[in-house]
Every structure is written in structure tokens, then in C-alpha cells.
Amino acid sequence: MLDYRLKLAKRMLFNKKGSLIGAVLAVTIGILVIHVNFVIFQGLYDAIVRDITEYRNGDILVTDESNLIEKSDTMLVNWFSRIPDVKAAAPRFSSNGEINITKNGGMIETNRIPLLGVDPIQDIQASSAHTTVSEGSYVFSHNSIVLGSNIVRDLGDVHVGDSIEVGVVNRWGQDEVRRFIVSGIATSPGGQGLDYSAVVHIDTLRDMLDRKGYTSSIMVKLHDPSSAENVRDLFLASFVNDDFVAETIEESAEQQLAGFRSGIAMINMIGYFGMMSSAFAIVTIQMMLVNGKTKEIGIMRSIGARRKDILVIFIMQGILIGFIGAAAGTGAGLAYTFYAKETKLSFNNSLPLEVSFDWPKIFQTALTSFGLAVLASLYPSFRATRLLPVEAMRYV
Amino acid sequence: MSKVLDIRNLYKIYGKEKVNQVTALDDVSFSIDQGEFALIVGSSGSGKSTLLNIIGLLDKPTNGTVRVAGTDTSKLNDGQISSFRNKKVGFVFQFSNLLSDLTVLENVMLPMQMAGMQKSREKATELLMAVGLKDQMKQRADRISGGQAQRAAIARGLANQPALVLADEPTGNLDSVTSKNVVKLMKSMCETLGQTFVVVTHDQEDFGNVDHIIQMRDGKAFETSMVRRVAT
Ligand SMILES: Nc1ncnc2c1ncn2[C@@H]1O[C@H](COP(=O)(O)OP(=O)(O)OP(=O)(O)O)[C@@H](O)[C@H]1O
Ligand SMILES: [Mg+2]
Numbered sequence: 125m126l127d128y129r130l131k132l133a134k135r136m137l138f139n140k141k142g143s144l145i146g147a148v149l150a151v152t153i154g155i156l157v158i159h160v161n162f163v164i165f166q167g168l169y170d171a172i173v174r175d176i177t178e179y180r181n182g183d184i185l186v187t188d189e190s191n192l193i194e195k196s197d198t199m200l201v202n203w204f205s206r207i208p209d210v211k212a213a214a215p216r217f218s219s220n221g222e223i224n225i226t227k228n229g230g231m232i233e234t235n236r237i238p239l240l241g242v243d244p245i246q247d248i249q250a251s252s253a254h255t256t257v258s259e260g261s262y263v264f265s266h267n268s269i270v271l272g273s274n275i276v277r278d279l280g281d282v283h284v285g286d287s288i289e290v291g292v293v294n295r296w297g298q299d300e301v302r303r304f305i306v307s308g309i310a311t312s313p314g315g316q317g318l319d320y321s322a323v324v325h326i327d328t329l330r331d332m333l334d335r336k337g338y339t340s341s342i343m344v345k346l347h348d349p350s351s352a353e354n355v356r357d358l359f360l361a362s363f364v365n366d367d368f369v370a371e372t373i374e375e376s377a378e379q380q381l382a383g384f385r386s387g388i389a390m391i392n393m394i395g396y397f398g399m400m401s402s403a404f405a406i407v408t409i410q411m412m413l414v415n416g417k418t419k420e421i422g423i424m425r426s427i428g429a430r431r432k433d434i435l436v437i438f439i440m441q442g443i444l445i446g447f448i449g450a451a452a453g454t455g456a457g458l459a460y461t462f463y464a465k466e467t468k469l470s471f472n473n474s475l476p477l478e479v480s481f482d483w484p485k486i487f488q489t490a491l492t493s494f495g496l497a498v499l500a501s502l503y504p505s506f507r508a509t510r511l512l513p514v515e516a517m518r519y520v
Numbered sequence: 521m522s523k524v525l526d527i528r529n530l531y532k533i534y535g536k537e538k539v540n541q542v543t544a545l546d547d548v549s550f551s552i553d554q555g556e557f558a559l560i561v562g563s564s565g566s567g568k569s570t571l572l573n574i575i576g577l578l579d580k581p582t583n584g585t586v587r588v589a590g591t592d593t594s595k596l597n598d599g600q601i602s603s604f605r606n607k608k609v610g611f612v613f614q615f616s617n618l619l620s621d622l623t624v625l626e627n628v629m630l631p632m633q634m635a636g637m638q639k640s641r642e643k644a645t646e647l648l649m650a651v652g653l654k655d656q657m658k659q660r661a662d663r664i665s666g667g668q669a670q671r672a673a674i675a676r677g678l679a680n681q682p683a684l685v686l687a688d689e690p691t692g693n694l695d696s697v698t699s700k701n702v703v704k705l706m707k708s709m710c711e712t713l714g715q716t717f718v719v720v721t722h723d724q725e726d727f728g729n730v731d732h733i734i735q736m737r738d739g740k741a742f743e744t745s746m747v748r749r750v751a752t
Contacts (some may be wrong), residue, residue: 128633135621257678350525420619425579428634430599514579517613 128434130426133440136417147409151449152456152495154402158395158489159457164462167477172384174478175316176377181277182213182343183352185376187361193339200283200342201246209351209356211463212249215339215467217241217326222270225279230504234278238321239292241329250345253310256317260284260308263323263426270323278308279464282306290322292332300332314475349373399493403500404499406445410504414438422516431509438508442501446494454490522669523587523684524716525575528550528583532739537602544570545581546739552732553680554683557707558578561724568720569688571736573697575718576609576686577601589683606634609726610677612687617673619663624672625657631679647675651705674705678715680695685709687719703727 138145177183185202186191193200197215203212223231244263254262263270269288280502284306291301304473310318330336346352352372359370374381397511414421421434458481463469465479532545544567552558560568573579575586577593586593588608596604610631611617618627625644632640650656650672656664661672670690677685687706691699703726710717721727735742 131626132619132621139621187628420621423617423619424604424630426576426611426613427631428602428603430602433634514573517578 129437131436132442133444133458136413136420136437137441137444140416142411143409146453147406147445147497148449149407150402151497152453155398155450155453155489155493156456156460157398158392159453159460159486160389161395162485163461163469163477163479165391166470166482167464167479168475169381169384169388170478170480171314171475172316173373173377173381175312175475176380177312177349178310179251179256179317179382180343181371181373181376182250183346183349183373184344184356184359185373185429186344187340187369187371188340189369190334190416191340193342193368194337195339195358195366196337197243197339197342197348197355200339203329203362204342204359207355209346209348211345212244212346213249213344214244214341215243215326216247216341216343217329217335217338218340219329221290221334223275223279223288224323225282225286225288225291227281227286232279233274237275239290240321240323241326242316242323243326247343250343252333253318253323256310256312257308258311260306264307264310266325266328267302267304268325270308270310271306272317272319272321273311274315274320275322276470280310282351288323288411288446294334296334299367300334301325302328302332312475313470372433396492399496402493403496404450406442406497406500407503409444410438410442411503411507413441414504415506417508417512418516421444421511422513424510425513425516434509434511435505439498439501439504442498442505445501446497447487449467449489449497450494453493454483454486457486457489521556522590523551523568524554524556525718526585528574528585528587529573530571530574530580531584532567532574533582543739544586544657545548545574546595548741549734550585550734550737550743551742552716552718554716555710555729556715556716556731557727558712558718558734559724559727560720560734560736561722561728566736568736571741572686572718572720574690575607575684576611578611579616598724600739607632607680608683610679610682610685611672612677612685612690614692615745617670620660620662622661624653624661624664624668626661627661627672628676631676635680637680638642643663644675644679647678648672650709651675666699667694667702670694670702671705674702674709676740678709678713681713683708683716685717689720689722691721691723699723700726 172299188282201213201215205211218238221234222233222235223237242263248262257270269290271282286306287303288306289301289303291299294300304324311317330338345357356372358368360368424434461479461481464477467477469479470476526550528543532547533541533543535541545661548571560571562568570579574581593604625648628638628644628647632643645657648654651674653668653671653675656668661669691702694702706717706719709715733744735744
């Protein structure tokens, strides 16, 4: 049979719908805020990591301490392709230069454009950068160029099929200019793609700079990102005599992500402060409940309830509030998370959030707010036990 | 007959400073035997409630001893006091006796559940039938009339077969007809169950013949022992 204290706790609480709803809502909202924060900020963070991985750094990025890799990129790509965990690897060459276009007799010029040399065949396997080409197609020949949407904007009226000039300063300090045909225009939601770059064939860029056989980086894509550290270590162990630098995405994108991470930590802290204020709301509401039940406490004491029983009754109310609030808050949070995930939620057409269910965190959030609700009920419950039965009975 | 209540030189002084001290009980002594029906009467402020609350361990005396069923209640600790209130005394107050969040039946079951007693539902049902509340058992306690509430409170007061049932103006809030019925109920419970009652009242006439009348005046008790009435 249900213990009479639990029954009383339940009845007293459920007969005060306003207080019950207020207290439960405080817990629910506290949890929901944390879930929404997580979906948005962790989702944004993960989306950035995802895009940097996909478009720029891969799961592992191999570079050289001396800035350029001298070893044959074919050899390195082949080495990686023999590792079962590796899906694909592709060489890239980075530099910068200027671009100009002559249209209607006038010339428009842009400076210091990041130039990216890719191997078209290997790149589309290791990176999804080619999918950001919204007009035309990816680099396919030695004189085709893909322009990021931002460069297109700077240059004014550029279209697929237009002819443009790209100038670089080669390794000997001489200007080297080539003519290209715009094969595509790249744009990505959130701008983490090639929006600010110009992409050409890797051999063309090497040729312009007179850096035949050199590579800036090897971008490695894995079947399962969690094996990144193993593959990295294996690679470094196999090339101990070289000056290679091999980094997982967390390492290679550290600079971009560090600030964001501390931002998330702060948002989380704000979330937990929110939870604390829910706890204070519960203290207030429960104090009201206790004050409203002075007479009942007196009656209970007069028919034999011990202080302990009174304490238990009110703590049980805290447990009920915490339980219902945690369940409702977690339910609402999961519903929002599910919605965000299914709709690939994004804000103002920016990058779609990378939404995930972090079960340990979800569980921990529910447990924390449940614990806080119970903790918050301790003081009002204790106060209830201090009421003397005669005093309590005086309030008729 | 064994003394179920024995009070010796009881004092209750409210207020710490000399200037505003009130002597609510002033050297009160009397005793009541098992199965008797006793009234405490007196004008307002004469100390009736104070006396009853001390007997029922809701309050502590400044001085003196109270023995209930042979136990010196001043020797009890907090936990024992609760248990004592639960098992040895039953309370009926003027208002608000019942917990409004529970049904009438649940209210009567409560002291038995606190005592860890088995079959509390059956016993509470029996008691409620005896006080004539068969049809109100499942009602919420705040949805019944004042007279019904007092009957339910009496049933609850009898639940653990206490040594004493203490009632503080149990009819003070009722109309005269209802009030007479409640008095009749208490007297018949005293009669049939041999249950001892100590009742504070302003309406002494309603009670007819009783075993004891304790007259309170300015904190002092004047006892009038009656001839035990012949069974009717
Ligand atoms: N908590 C208290 N603090 C100070 N004085 C008190 C307190 N309780 C009661 N008194 C005083 O003690 C005296 C006796 O009060 P008590 O309530 O026992 O009277 P009573 O006989 O029950 O009166 P009534 O018939 O009006 O209920 C009164 O003078 C009252 O003012
Ligand atoms: Mg009184």
C-alpha cells in the first residue's frame, strides 16, 4: 500500500495546481534552456567542425614543418589508401594571388585571394568541397577555375564561362599571370566552404609558382572519424625521418575552435545559473506551500506525525516536482532537438546546425535539475518541521 | 478505578518578562478515572484550552506533572511525544479538524497508518459507520458539513483506542440541533466503548449528567465530582 506520507505529499501538491505548475515549469524551463543552448551552440560548433573537416582539413591534415611537402603526393596518397580506415586522401596546394577581369573595357582587380590547387579526381573523394559549386562545375581542366561567391561579388559581374586573369608571385619573385575560364561558382551556407577562395588545378598552380612536385597538405578522409588518432600515429610512426605534421581535426582547427569552445562553456554556465534560479523559484513556491499548510501540519502533528514525517512529506513534494519537471523538461528538450535535427535547423540561411543527441549530457542535465529541486525543497521542508503544533493550530 | 489522567500542581505562565506574564494555569490539580466523561468549563481566557493542550502534549507546562495512563509525560522525548499523541490521545478541535486534501475515510485511517496498524481501512469504515457517516466516507473532507466533520473527527479521535479523547469546544461551531447530536455521539462512545472523554465546552447544559466538571477561573481549577450517573 502507498505510504500515507507519499499520498499526502501528492494530494497536497496536486490540489494546489498553481503552485505545482509554477514549480514544475521552473524546472522544465531550466532544462529546456540548456537543451536549446546545446542544440544551437554545440550544433553550431559541430557544424563548423563538420564543414572545416569536409571542405578544408579532412579528418587528418598532413603538412610539413618546412611549410611544403617535398615527398611525392602520389606516394603519400597511395600510402594512405592502403590503410583500411582511410576513405580517401587528396593533395592540396595553397597560395595566394590576384585576380582581374576585363569587362566592357574596364578592369576590376582583387588582391590577396587565397588560391587553392586541387587534384580534381582525388579531391572529390576526400572532400565535399565540390558540392558547394552552385553554378557550373568543379575544376576539371588545367585552365578552369572555380571562384568563391565572395570573390565573384568583389569582381562584380562574373559568370561561368568568363575569362579571367590570375597573377601570382613565383618562388623567384617574378610575376606569373595565367588566363582561366570560370568553370563554377562556389557558395556554402555559413561560408565555411570555398566562398573566399579560388580553386584551380593543383598542377597549374605548382607550375605558376615553379613548385613542381611540392604539396602544401594532404587531406585525409576516414570512414570513421574516431580512428583519426590511430591513423595519425601510424602515419607519423611510418615517416619518423620526415618533418611531417599530422593533425586530427581537433588539432588542425584548434585556432578557429578555441574561442568558440570557451563561448560554449560560458553559455553552459549561464544555463546552469538558469537552473539555479529555478531552484530558488522552487524554494519560494514551496515556502508558500508550507505556509499555506500550517493548519494541516498542526493537525498532522496533533494526531501523531513526527517531525521526520513532516520533513518526508515536504521533501517528497520536492521529489515529485523535480521528477515531473525533469521529465517534462527533458521531453520538451528532446522534442526540440529532434525537430532541429529533422529540419536541419539553421538561422538566416546560415550553416545548418549539426544536431546530435548527447545522452550522457541529457541524463546529467535531468539528474542535476532533479537534484536541485530536491535540494531546494530541503529548507522549506525543514521550516515545516519547526512549526509547533499549538502554534500551527492557532491559524484557523 | 485506575486513574487515566492525574494532574498535580500544574502551572503555565506565558511570557518571559515579569511585566507581561500571564498565568494561564495556576496550581491546577485533579484526576479522572478510566471511562469517565469530564467537562472543563469556564469563561473565555480562563485557561481551558491551555490545560487541554498540555494534557494532549501539544504544549508544555511551566511546572507540575501530568500523568496519562500512568506515564509522566514530562519525561518523554520528542519522538515519544509524537507516538504518545498518536496512540494515547485523540483530539477533536472546534474547527478544522480534518485534512482537506484527504477523504473522510482517509482522515480516519491516518492515525492508524501512522501507528503502522494493519486493516486501517476496515477499522476506519467501522468507526465511520458507528458515527453515522457511512455515506460520506469517500467525500473529500472539506465537502461535508460542520456536524459531519465533527463526527469524523470523533471517529478519528477514537481510531487508536486512546487513553483519552480530548475535545476543545467540539460543538462551539455548530447549531444547537447538530450540537446535541454530536454530544450524544460522544456520550454514547463513552458509554459503549468505555472511552474516557475530556471536553472543553461553553454549553454545559447540552451535556446533561457527566462524571466530572472542572470549573476554570483565572487559571485555577475547581472540581465538582458528580455522582456517577445510572446507566440508562
Ligand atoms: N501563546 C500565548 N501567549 C500568551 N498568552 C497566551 C497564549 N495562549 C493563551 N494565552 C493566554 O492564556 C490565557 C488562557 O488562554 P486559553 O486559550 O487557555 O483560554 P480559554 O479558556 O481556552 O478561552 P476561550 O474560551 O476563549 O477559548 C488567556 O489569558 C490567554 O490570553
Ligand atoms: Mg479555548
